[in-house]
Amino acid sequence: MSKKQKYIRFRFSCFMLFLFCVMVLSGCxxxxxxxxxxxxxxxxxxxEAAVKxxxxxxxxxxxxxTVFLDANxxxxxxxxxxxxxxxxxxxxxxxxxxxxxxxAEIVVEVRSGGVGIDRYEALFGIPSFATPTALTNTVTLVTxxxxxxKKIRQIGFASVSYVAYWADTGEIVASSGPAVGKSxxxxxxxxxxxPNTIGDIPPVDYKTD
Numbered sequence: 112m113s114k115k116q117k118y119i120r121f122r123f124s125c126f127m128l129f130l131f132c133v134m135v136l137s138g139c140x141x142x143x144x145x146x147x148x149x150x151x152x153x154x155x156x157x158x159e160a161a162v163k164x165x166x167x168x169x170x171x172x173x174x175x176x177t178v179f180l181d182a183n184x185x186x187x188x189x190x191x192x193x194x195x196x197x198x199x200x201x202x203x204x205x206x207x208x209x210x211x212x213x214x215a216e217i218v219v220e221v222r223s224g225g226v227g228i229d230r231y232e233a234l235f236g237i238p239s240f241a242t243p244t245a246l247t248n249t250v251t252l253v254t255x256x257x258x259x260x261k262k263i264r265q266i267g268f269a270s271v272s273y274v275a276y277w278a279d280t281g282e283i284v285a286s287s288g289p290a291v292g293k294s295x296x297x298x299x300x301x302x303x304x305x306p307n308t309i310g311d312i313p314p315v316d317y318k319t320d
Contacts, residue, residue, distance in 0.1 A: 151313075152265065152296060152312065153228065155294070155312040155313055156228050156265060156266075156267030156294045156295075156296060156312055157188075157189045157192075157226055157227070157228065157267050157269065157294075158189065158192050159267060159292075159294035159311065159312050160226070160267035160268055160269035160292040160293055160294040161189060161192060161193045161196055161226065161269040161271070161292060162196055162292065163269070163292030163293065163294065164193075164269040164270060164271040164290045164291055164292030165193070165196045165197050165200050165271055165290070165292070166200070166290075166292070167288075167290035167291075167292065168197075168200065168271065168272075168273065168287045168288055168290050169287050170200065170201055170204035170206055170287075171204070172275070172284060172285035173201070173204070173206045173217065173219070173275060173284070173285060174204060174205040174206060175205055175206075176206060176207070176216050176217050177206075177207040177208075177209050177214065177215050177216050177217070178201065178206055178207070178208060178209065178215050178216070178217045178218065178219045178275065179208075179209050179211070179212040179214075179215035179217070179218050179219065179278065180194070180197070180198060180201075180208060180219050180221065181212075181218050181219065181220045181221065182194050182221050183220075184220060184221070184222045185221050185222055185223055186223075187223050187225065187226035187227075187269075188226065189226045189269070193223070193226065193269065193271060194221065197221055197271065197273075201219070212278065213278075215278050216277070216278060217275050217276065217277060217278060217284055218275065218276055218277075218278050219273050219274075219275045220273060220274050220275075220276075221271065221272075221273045222271075222272055222273070222274075223269070223270050223271055223272070224270035224272070224289050224291075225268065225269075225270050226268070226269045226270070227267075227268060228265055228266065228267050228268070229265070229266045229268065230263070230264070230265050230266075231262075231263070231264045231265075231266075232261075232262070232263045232264075233260075233261070233262045234256075234258055234260075234261045234262075235258070235259045235260045235261070236256070236257045236258040236259040236260070236261070237254075237256070237257040237258075238256055239253060239254055239255060239256040240253070240254055241253045241254075242254070258300055258302075258303060259301075259302060260299070260300065260301055260302075261299065261300040261305075262297065262298070262299040262300075263297070263298045263299075263306075264295065264296070264297045264298075265295065265296045265297075266293060266294070266295045267293065267294040267295070267312075268291060268292070268293055269291070269292045270288075270289045270290070270291050270292075271288055271289065271290055271292075272286070272287060272288025272289040272290065273286065273287055273288060274286040294310070294311055294312055295310050295311060295312075296308065296309075296310035296311075296312055297309050297310055
C-alpha cells in the first residue's frame with residue numbers, strides 16, 4: 112500500500128470517527144416539549160372580545176350603590192374571566208360589590224348570548240389529502256399541501272348583558288346590553304412563505320428572530 116493510499120485511509124478513518132462522535136453526543140440531548148390543552152391564540156381571542164364587550168356596558172345608574180353579582184344564568188367556558196372583567200368595570204364605575212346577596216341593595220344578573228371563535232380558511236392551491244389502500248382502507252400516504260396563497264382568519268366574539276333590580280322588591284333598576292365585543296387574528300401565506308400575521312391580540316406582536 113502506497114503512502115498516498117495510507118494517508119487517504121487515515122483521513123477517512125478520522126472522518127468516520129468524527130461522525131461517530133457527533134452522533135453519540137447529539138444523541139445525549141433531549142428536549143421535552145409540552146403543549147397545553149388550549150392555545151394562547153384561543154384564550155387571547157376570547158378574553159379580548161370579552162374586554163371589548165364589557166367596555167360597551169353602562170353602569171351609570173348603579174353608581175354609589177351596593178350590588179350582588181348573580182351569575183347563575185351565565186354559562187360560557189370563559190365565565191371566570193368575563194365575570195372578573197365585569198366586576199372590575201363595576202368597581203371602576205363607583206359601584207360596591209357585596210359577597211352576600213343579603214347585604215346588597217341591588218342584584219345584578221349577568222347573562223351572555225355566547226362567547227366563542229369563528230374560523231374561516233381559504234386556500235388557492237392543492238390541499239393535503241390522504242390516500243387509503245383498497246384492501247385495508249387505512250391511510251398509507253398523505254400528500255403535502257401546496258399553497259400558492261392561503262389565509263386563516265379567526266374572529267372571537269363575546270356577548271354580555273345584565274339586568275339590575277332592587278333586592279327587596281324585585282323592581283327593575285337598570286339594564287344594559289347585549290354588548291358584543293370582537294377580536295381577530297389573520298394569518299396568510301404566499302408561495303409557502305409565512306405566516307404573516309395581523310390582528311389585535313398579543314400573540315400577533317410576537318416575532319421570531
